Amino acid sequence: MINHMWRVGDITITRLVEVQATMPGGPDGPLPDATPDKVMKMRWLYPAFADALGLLKMSVHALLIQTPDKRIVVDTCIGNGKERTSDHFNRLNTSFLADLESLGWTRDSIDGVLCTHLHIDHVGWNTMWDGSRWVPTFPKAKYYMGRVEYEFWSRELRGEDVTPGKTAETLAWMDTRATFEDSVQPVIDAKLVELVEVDAQIAPGIRLMHTPGHTPGHVSVVIESGGSRAVITGDMLHHPCQLAAHNWASGFDTDSQESTRTRQSFCEEFADTQTLIIGTHWAGPTAGRVVRDEGGYRLEL
Ligand SMILES: [Zn+2]
16 A cells, blocks of 8 residues: 655655554553553544554555665565464464565665664565575665674574563563564675664664664664754554553563653653654554644644
8 A cells, every 4th residue: 555655855665564463552561561551542643553442553664765766675574484382473474565566666676774673574575585584675775783682683593681681471572582583684695784773864864763662672763854844753653542551561662761761851852843753553644743732742733
């Protein structure tokens, strides 16, 4: 589904959806505190970001940044054919790659792949199955991954206790090892990965912003051109409801206190500015501006 494009100076950002779903908050969903009764009280979420039952509308999509001379894919979703524990992710067979190519974004034409972090739903299309093994989907691209993020997951896979308080069940659900082996290691082996710092400049007008808490090395992406600015959130903000309730951490945040602080400072910095905030898992219109509202914040479309 290709139905949103934003312009920031001479840069465009296009949303390419892999899957969309309506999910409950609460204990069985991505945001345990976002129970239907609380969500239904946030009337500004309607109709774009929540349904009549108080369920959260969510999306997994890539954001395609076209600068005057570079094509960069931010986050590569879940991918096809990957064996995963969760039914949401297991052995997908979507038209994502064909949809990308229908935009003229052929696999060979992509200059860069940028991963906000290395979770299962952000690295999937880094690779594809060629019939015998996982190979880089974009053979001419440089894959930008955060050095802090990469080192964190490397420690995790060596068995160090890097996520105290997280149950083995949660980590298993995230398929950390399988994700690393089929979607990260093959691009490292192909020497396509450049490990970058949390505030790296990726290309003219595109830089990273450290937004830790969901993972220690998590970054958001700042796009600036012609006096305009946009920020791609990554999973610092899974859903716009977290603008109003910063402490509604995801069950998958490695440090929910830190992610809460990150959301607070992010809102303070960007509220009531013209900066366009583009959500990595925000469904519907996917983007808007943060405004102050009754002592908190909300999204204005
Ligand atoms: Zn995610």
